[in-house]
Amino acid sequence: MARSALTGTRVRERRLRIGMKQADLARSSGISPAYLNLIEHNRRRVGAALLTALAAALGIEEAALAEGAESALMEGLREAAAGAAGAETVPEIARIEEFVSRFPGWAELLSARQARVGALERAVEALSERMAHDPFLSASLHEVLSAATSVRSTAAILAESEDIDPIWRERFHGNIFDDSTRLSEAAQALVTFMDTTEAGETGLSSPQEEVEAWLARTEYHLAALERSHPPAAEALIAGVPELATGAARTLALAHITRYRADALALPLEPFQRAVAELGADPAALSARFGVAPSAIFRRLVTLPKAAAPALGMVVCDASGGVTFRRPLPGFSLPRHGAGCPLWPLYEVLARPAVLVRLPVEMAGRVPQRFVLHAFAETSHPGGYDGPQVIAAMMLIQPALTPRSGGERPVGPACRICPRAACVARREPSILIGSGA
Amino acid sequence: MGKNVLLIEDEPHIAEAIRYVLTRDGWQVASHAYGGDAIEVIRRSPPDVLVLDVMLPGRSGHEILADLRRDPAFSDLPVLVLSARGLQHMPEGATRVMAKPFANAEMVSAVRAIADARGARK
Numbered sequence A: 001m002a003r004s005a006l007t008g009t010r011v012r013e014r015r016l017r018i019g020m021k022q023a024d025l026a027r028s029s030g031i032s033p034a035y036l037n038l039i040e041h042n043r044r045r046v047g048a049a050l051l052t053a054l055a056a057a058l059g060i061e062e063a064a065l066a067e068g069a070e071s072a073l074m075e076g077l078r079e080a081a082a083g084a085a086g087a088e089t090v091p092e093i094a095r096i097e098e099f100v101s102r103f104p105g106w107a108e109l110l111s112a113r114q115a116r117v118g119a120l121e122r123a124v125e126a127l128s129e130r131m132a133h134d135p136f137l138s139a140s141l142h143e144v145l146s147a148a149t150s151v152r153s154t155a156a157i158l159a160e161s162e163d164i165d166p167i168w169r170e171r172f173h174g175n176i177f178d179d180s181t182r183l184s185e186a187a188q189a190l191v192t193f194m195d196t197t198e199a200g201e202t203g204l205s206s207p208q209e210e211v212e213a214w215l216a217r218t219e220y221h222l223a224a225l226e227r228s229h230p231p232a233a234e235a236l237i238a239g240v241p242e243l244a245t246g247a248a249r250t251l252a253l254a255h256i257t258r259y260r261a262d263a264l265a266l267p268l269e270p271f272q273r274a275v276a277e278l279g280a281d282p283a284a285l286s287a288r289f290g291v292a293p294s295a296i297f298r299r300l301v302t303l304p305k306a307a308a309p310a311l312g313m314v315v316c317d318a319s320g321g322v323t324f325r326r327p328l329p330g331f332s333l334p335r336h337g338a339g340c341p342l343w344p345l346y347e348v349l350a351r352p353a354v355l356v357r358l359p360v361e362m363a364g365r366v367p368q369r370f371v372l373h374a375f376a377e378t379s380h381p382g383g384y385d386g387p388q389v390i391a392a393m394m395l396i397q398p399a400l401t402p403r404s405g406g407e408r409p410v411g412p413a414c415r416i417c418p419r420a421a422c423v424a425r426r427e428p429s430i431l432i433g434s435g436a
Numbered sequence B: 001m002g003k004n005v006l007l008i009e010d011e012p013h014i015a016e017a018i019r020y021v022l023t024r025d026g027w028q029v030a031s032h033a034y035g036g037d038a039i040e041v042i043r044r045s046p047p048d049v050l051v052l053d054v055m056l057p058g059r060s061g062h063e064i065l066a067d068l069r070r071d072p073a074f075s076d077l078p079v080l081v082l083s084a085r086g087l088q089h090m091p092e093g094a095t096r097v098m099a100k101p102f103a104n105a106e107m108v109s110a111v112r113a114i115a116d117a118r119g120a121r122k
Helices: A007-017 A022-029 A033-040 A048-058 A062-066 A072-083 A093-102 A104-133 A135-160 A166-196 A207-217 A233-237 A246-265 A268-278 A282-289 A293-300 B012-024 B038-044 B061-070 B104-121
Strands: A312-317 A322-326 A356-362 A368-379 A389-398 A408-410 B004-008 B028-032 B049-053 B079-083 B096-099
Touching (some): A007 A022, A007 A033, A007 A048, A007 A062, A007 A093, A022 A033, A048 A062, A072 A093, A072 A104, A135 A166, A135 B104, A166 B012, A207 A246, A207 A322, A246 A293, A268 A282, A282 A293, A293 A368, A293 A389, B004 B012, B004 B038, B012 B104, B049 B104, B061 B079, B096 B104
Parallel strands (some): B004 B028, B004 B049, B049 B079, B079 B096
Antiparallel strands (some): A312 A389, A368 A389
8 A cells, every 4th residue: 555645644544554542642642632633634743752752652663654754745845835935925834744635636736847847947047058158059150140241241342332443343252252151151050050959958857867767767776787798888778768868878878887897896796795794884895895985885776676775875076066866765865956065975075085974864844864974086087187086975874773862963955954053054945934 | 530440350351341341431441350469459550440349369359448448548439349249238338339240331320420429529
C-alpha cells in the first residue's frame, strides 16, 4: 500500500493497523485525544518531541513517520509560495499539510504547474542569454549589418549620382560586388547556425538534468560498465532518450569514463563485500582498498540497488556550481543555485584532501538527521602551468545512531529554510515571518 | 565655421561611401580605421565634426567618446555616432546617433545639423 506523504495520516494508518485506540495513543503520547484527532487529520503540525513520543507509542522508527514529510509535492508548493513573493495575498505556508490533505488534486496540479513555470523560466533565460552572449551570433549579425550598410550607401551613390566619375563608379561597383558576396556568406552562416542548433537544445532542462534523468532511470548503476569488456561509451548512450542534447551526451561520456575508471580501481564484487562488512564508511573503505575517498564516494552511490545503502551525493566545483546530484528523500538538494552554506560540501573546498564526517539535523517540518561525509580533491589537468581544478563532494547518509544533541543544524537552500536564527543566512526565507 | 569632418570607421567600403557622400556635400573628409589611437588622431588635427563608429578595433567608440568629453577642448565637439545596435541606448556624450544601415541623405543632413547647431551657439 502506498504510504501517505503526510505525517498525520501515517500516524492514523499505523494506529489503526496495530488496533490501538485514539485515546490510548493520546494518553501515552501526553496529548489530548482531540488534539491527536487534529493531528491525524493533518490539521495540526507535529513537533520533533511529539514525533518521538508518537513513534515510541506506535512502536516504530521516527523516520517511518517523518519520511516523506519533505516530499517533492511539499517542496513544489513551497517553491510556488516563494514565487508569490510580493503578491497581495500571501499563501498560507503554515497550512500546506492541510491543503495537501484536503485538496490533493489541486495540490498536485499547483506543484506540477510550478515545476513547469520553473522550466519555462529557465528556457527563457537560456535563450535570452544565448541571444545576448553567443559570440558567433553577435559576430554574424554585425557582419550582416556592416555589409548591408556598405551596400546600401554605395548603391545609393550609384543610383542617385548622375555625374559620377567613371573611376569612382568602377570602384563602387567593385565594392558592392564584394559586399554582396560578404552579405550572402554571412546570411548563409546564420542559417547554418540556426539549422545545426539541435531542436532539443531549448534549455528546457539543463544538460545536468538530462544526465540526472538518465542515471535516475538506471538507478545510478551502469551494469554494462562492470563487465571485463564493457561496450564503447558511445554505444552505451546511443539512443538514450533522456540525453537529448549534445551537451548532455558530452557530460554522460565524461561520467562513463569516470565510472569505468572507478570500476577498475574498485571491482564490484570485493567492494560490495567490503561494504557489507565495514558499512558505507568512506574512511574505512579508502584504507581497505588504498583508493582515494573520492572514488569510494562515487562507487558507493552507484552500487546496484539491492546491495546499495540509501545514499545521496552532491558534487560541486570551485564556484559551488553543482556538477552531480543524487537526491535522497528528506535531504533537499538545489537544482539551481547554491545549497545551505553550512553544508560541509563548501567547507572542504577550503580544506582539500581532508575527509570530513559531520552529523547534521536537516531543518524541516520534522527535522531529520543525517551523517554527511565530505571530501575535496584537487587536480592539475593542465600541468604545472595550468589552473588547479577542484571538485568537492558530499555523501549523504541517513543517521543510524540516536540523536546526540551535537548535530549541526543545517537546512535546504536559504529561501525555503525555516531556521530563523541562522547567522549564515544569505537571503530571507519564505518560511519565516509568515506565521509558520 | 570650418568644414572638416573626421571619420573613424574600420569598414573600408562604408568609409569610402561616407567619404564620397560628404565630400560631394562640400566637406573635407579625413578618415581613420583604428580605434586604439583614434584619440591621438583627433587631438593632432581637431575636426569640426566627428563621425564615430562604435565597434572599432583596439578601442570602442564609447570609450573614445568618454575620453573626448572629459577634455575641455572637445567637450562641445559635434559627434555623430554610428551604431549597429539600434538606437535604444543613446551613447553618453553623443550629439546624435545613427543606426546602420542608413540613407546617405540622412548622413548628410545629420552632419550638417550638428555642425550648424554648434555654429549657432558660438
